[in-house]
Amino acid sequence: xxxxxxxxxxQAGAAGVLPGLVFVxxxxxxxxxxxxxxxxxxGRAAEAxxxxxxxxxxxxxxxxPGQGPGLLGAAVLVVGLAAWGWIVVLQLPRLREWGTVRxxxxxxxxxxxxxxxxxxxxxVIAGVAVLWVGPGGLYWLVASTLFSILAALADAWxxxxxxxx
Numbered sequence: 001x002x003x004x005x006x007x008x009x010x011q012a013g014a015a016g017v018l019p020g021l022v023f024v025x026x027x028x029x030x031x032x033x034x035x036x037x038x039x040x041x042x043g044r045a046a047e048a049x050x051x052x053x054x055x056x057x058x059x060x061x062x063x064x065p066g067q068g069p070g071l072l073g074a075a076v077l078v079v080g081l082a083a084w085g086w087i088v089v090l091q092l093p094r095l096r097e098w099g100t101v102r103x104x105x106x107x108x109x110x111x112x113x114x115x116x117x118x119x120x121x122x123x124v125i126a127g128v129a130v131l132w133v134g135p136g137g138l139y140w141l142v143a144s145t146l147f148s149i150l151a152a153l154a155d156a157w158x159x160x161x162x163x164x165x
Contacts, residue, residue: 004138008062011145015056018152022048025159032163041163043090044112048155050090051119051148054083058123058141069134076141077127084120091116115154119147 026033026045033041061075091113101109122144129137 004062004135007142008059012056012059012063014149015052015059015145018149018156019049019052021156022052022152022159025156029159029163033159040094041159043094044155045159047087047090047116048152048159050083050086051116051152054079054120054123055145055148058126058144062138062141069130069137073127073129073131073137075127076130077124080120080123080125080127080144084117084124087116087120112151112154115147115151119144119151122147 022045033045057079058076061072061079064072094109094113098109122140126137126140126144129140131137
């Protein structure tokens with residue numbers, strides 16, 4: 001797993017910095033975020049943080065020396081299941097409100113839900129893949145990292161810019 005060291009070191013650094021975007025966006029627009037609980041904006045901020053913390057945690061776990069694929073796969077699987085569970089808990093109330101979502105926002109709503117699921121489920125798959133095939137399963141963690149960062153950046157964009165339109 002030494003070949004992955006630099007990649008996950010960079011990922012841990014990036015995932016450690018990116019939550020700052022969310023922490024900047026939330027206080028700037030805090031009144032708008034909390035003014036309408038049905039907007040889902042507070043949940044969106046939480047989803048971004050969950051994804052980024054999951055990437056940070058998984059990246060740090062890969063960097064722990066001396067562990068075998070079994071321990072690493074199990075640890076990544078636990079992180080993935082925890083992140084996926086939290087995302088589902090945050091997204092379920094939004095799904096129940098599908099009928100009230102404005103027609104012009106439905107595409108972005110669906111994209112947000114799908115990207116959130118893809119980002120966390122690929123993390124779960126990464127844990128299983130490392131358990132089954134060893135270090136080659138880490139390629140799934142690369143996919144999860146990319147989807148998680150893209151989804152978190154989209155959420156940060158909404159919290160910083162789109163909220164004011």
